Amino acid sequence: xxxxxxxxxFVLCFLLSICLILSLTVGxxxxxxxxxxxxxxxxxxxxxxxxxxxxxxxxINEFNKNSQDIEVKLEVIYGLDKLIIELASGVAxxxxxxxxxxxxxxxxxxxxxxxxxxxxxxxxxDYYQVAWESxxxxxxxxxxPVQMQTMAVIYNKTLFDRxxxxxxxxxxxxxxxxxxxxxITRIEKDKQKIYGLICPKHGWHFFLRMxxxxxxxxxxxxxxxxxxxxxxxxxxYCDMRNKYKVMPTSMEAQERGGIEPFMTGTIGMxxxxxxxxxxxxxxxxxxxxxxxxxxxxxxxxxxxxxMAMCNSIYAKTKHPKEAYExxxxxxxxxxLRIMTEICKNGIPPHxxxxxxxxxxxxxxxxxxxxxxxxxxxxxLPMTPTKGIEARGKIQPExxxxxxxxxxINKISDITKKANAMLKE
Numbered sequence: 001x002x003x004x005x006x007x008x009x010f011v012l013c014f015l016l017s018i019c020l021i022l023s024l025t026v027g028x029x030x031x032x033x034x035x036x037x038x039x040x041x042x043x044x045x046x047x048x049x050x051x052x053x054x055x056x057x058x059x060i061n062e063f064n065k066n067s068q069d070i071e072v073k074l075e076v077i078y079g080l081d082k083l084i085i086e087l088a089s090g091v092a093x094x095x096x097x098x099x100x101x102x103x104x105x106x107x108x109x110x111x112x113x114x115x116x117x118x119x120x121x122x123x124x125x126d127y128y129q130v131a132w133e134s135x136x137x138x139x140x141x142x143x144x145p146v147q148m149q150t151m152a153v154i155y156n157k158t159l160f161d162r163x164x165x166x167x168x169x170x171x172x173x174x175x176x177x178x179x180x181x182x183x184i185t186r187i188e189k190d191k192q193k194i195y196g197l198i199c200p201k202h203g204w205h206f207f208l209r210m211x212x213x214x215x216x217x218x219x220x221x222x223x224x225x226x227x228x229x230x231x232x233x234x235x236x237y238c239d240m241r242n243k244y245k246v247m248p249t250s251m252e253a254q255e256r257g258g259i260e261p262f263m264t265g266t267i268g269m270x271x272x273x274x275x276x277x278x279x280x281x282x283x284x285x286x287x288x289x290x291x292x293x294x295x296x297x298x299x300x301x302x303x304x305x306x307m308a309m310c311n312s313i314y315a316k317t318k319h320p321k322e323a324y325e326x327x328x329x330x331x332x333x334x335x336l337r338i339m340t341e342i343c344k345n346g347i348p349p350h351x352x353x354x355x356x357x358x359x360x361x362x363x364x365x366x367x368x369x370x371x372x373x374x375x376x377x378x379x380l381p382m383t384p385t386k387g388i389e390a391r392g393k394i395q396p397e398x399x400x401x402x403x404x405x406x407x408i409n410k411i412s413d414i415t416k417k418a419n420a421m422l423k424e
Contacts, residue, residue, distance in 0.1 A: 038071040039322045043311075044086075044093035046077045051278065051343035058338050063329045070322045087111040090316060095323040098143055098312040100134060104220065104384040106312075107137050113313040114140040118324045126333070131349040134308040134379035143310025144327040146336070147346030149273040150306045150370050150377070151206055151293050153177075157364065158286035159184065159194070159268050168269075168291040170369075174210065174236065177294040181246040184268035196246035196268045198261055202395070203247075204402055206271050207233040209305045211296045214380065220387040223418035225398075225411050229298065234401065235408055242404040274370040277344040289364035292373075304377040308349055347371045390421040 045056055053076070060072045075093050077083045080102075086092040087106060098106075106112045119141055124132055131145035153168065160167055165183050168176070181196030188194060199206055208214050211233035213224055224230050241247045248261060259279060262270040265286045270276070271293065280288065295302050311327045313320055329335050336348040340357050347370050348354050358367045383391070394414050400406040 038067070038069055039319055040071050040073060041095065041317070041319050041322050041326065042073050042075050042093035043326060044075040044077045044083065044096035046080050046083055047097055047345075048076055048078060049343075052345070055339045055342035058342070059330055059335050062334075062338070063326055067325070070325055072326050087314070092314045092316075094317040094319055095311055095313045095327055097146070098310050100143065100307050100309055101383060101388075103135065103137050103142050103312070104382050105388055107140075107142060108385050111315050112142045113315045113317070113320055114142060115144065115313065115324065116140050118321075118328075119144075123328070126351060127331075127349045128351060128374045128377070130306050130374060130377040130379055131308040134306065134382075135310050137382050143308070143312045144324075144331040145308040145310050145349040146331060146339070147275070147309040148306055148349045148371070148374065149275055149309065149346050150304065150374065151209060151271070151273055152369050153291050153293055154262070154270045154272070154276070154280060154288055154365075155291060156262070156265060156268055156286055157289055159265065165268075167289070168294075170292050171295065172291070173295045174297060178236070178240060178244070178246075181240060181269065182244055185244070185246045192266060193248075194266055194268070195248050195261070197240065197271060198248060198259075198267045198269075199271045200259070200273075202399075203271065204234055204237040204398070206293075207237040209303075209380075210293050211236075212299055212303045214305070215391060216381045216383060216387050218379075218381050220381050220383045221422055223390065223394075223415045223422065225394075225418070226415035229296075231408065231411060234398075234411065238402055238404065238408060241402065273346070275346045277346075277367060277370070280365075281344065287364060290366045290369040292369055302373065304373040305380050306374060306377045307380040309346065347374075386422050386424065390418040393421065394418050 043060065045052075047053070047056065057074065060074055064071055077086065077093075077096070080099055083092070083096060084102070088109070088111070092111065098112075103112065127145055128148065131148060132141060135141055135143040135145060155168060157167065163184060163186075165180065168180060184194060184196040186194050205215070208230055211229045213227060213229040213233065215225060216223055225234070248267075259270065259272070259276055261267045263280070263283055292302060311330055313323045313327065317323055331350075333350050333353050336350050336353055337357070339345070340348050340353070348357065354371045358371055360368045360372070394417060397406070397410070397414050401408055401410060
């Protein structure tokens with residue numbers, strides 16, 4: 001009898017042990033399942049060109065592969081205007097590619113999250129200081145830098161050689177710039193027009209920056225267009241366009257398409273930002289090189305103005321920490337290398353990477369010219385909401401001056417109008 005009882009106890013203990021083991025196994029499996037469940041965040045971008053989509057997807061895939069806790073989903077936003085609507089409607093993605101120009105307005109409407117709680121001094125030291133300054137509004141940082149946009153002159157070496165015109169030198173000045181553009185401009189025997197210079201739309205902005213000024217002051221609270229430097233720059237732009245006729249007219253440029261005139265070999269020089277590199281690298285029909293924008297007549301040192309394009313975090317996201325983790329990888333040396341190897345949208349803001357990807361060498365094209373000087377660069381002015389609105393109002397009036405339809409003396413009234421709007 002006692003032996004049966006002992007056997008029953010043994011069986012009972014055995015069964016209890018099995019149950020315990022099974023419960024622990026199931027519990028561990030549940031714990032593993034919970035651990036494997038990742039936080040999902042959405043990254044939005046309005047960079048929709050095939051090469052842009054290629055590197056963005058590659059960055060996201062690599063991040064997802066190596067992250068144990070976060071999974072990033074891509075949302076393609078077709079146009080910056082669509083992003084602005086999503087931000088205003090409260091349905092924006094957790095994080096997104098942001099135009100630095102809209103940071104001021106977005107902060108004022110409460111749609112951007114400050115990154116000051118995430119970014120530390122160790123993170124900052126890997127990037128150019130001007131990148132952080134360019135993304136700072138009212139003392140706080142609102143973006144992780146992705147690209148730097150800097151200004152330089154790209155010139156057609158083959159065209160210079162054909163007309164026996166000396167190549168621009170790194171220490172050239174604005175008067176040399178004008179003389180060079182005049183020397184190139186001509187009509188060839190087949191009646192093909194050859195122009196000395198072309199700029200992007202509203203190219204007079206670049207002339208302001210070359211002359212050490214801008215549309216607004218650094219705080220974006222005062223219009224500077226009636227200052228001596230601004231008037232001098234605007235007059236030079238108007239003269240090069242309307243008096244010396246070294247630039248295509250708007251209709252000609254439009255018919256031949258954006259930067260396309262330079263790429264066809266009929267323009268001597270292109271003054272613009274580094275975001276054109278990926279297009280100009282497609283040029284096969286002629287040799288080209290890069291030279292710094294000319295020095296103005298007032299300063300002995302070239303004033304390098306730059307801005308950073310960035311990724312930002314939506315103020316209402318439920319996952320700010322996870323969003324920042326992804327943005328940190330995107331802007332890491334590895335993330336930016338992926339971007340730059342596939343598509344040179346601009347200059348990477350990472351100090352080490354930019355020197356590896358754009359090494360200093362004397363052979364053309366000297367792409368390092370775009371980043372040389374970033375250590376001492378200053379950011380373009382940050383524009384608040386009122387500044388964006390004022391700029392939109394005065395732009396058509398400035399265009400009339402540029403087109404030669406109005407006298408440059410009208411710039412005084414335009415400036416007063418802009419400053420009145422800024423004070424409202």
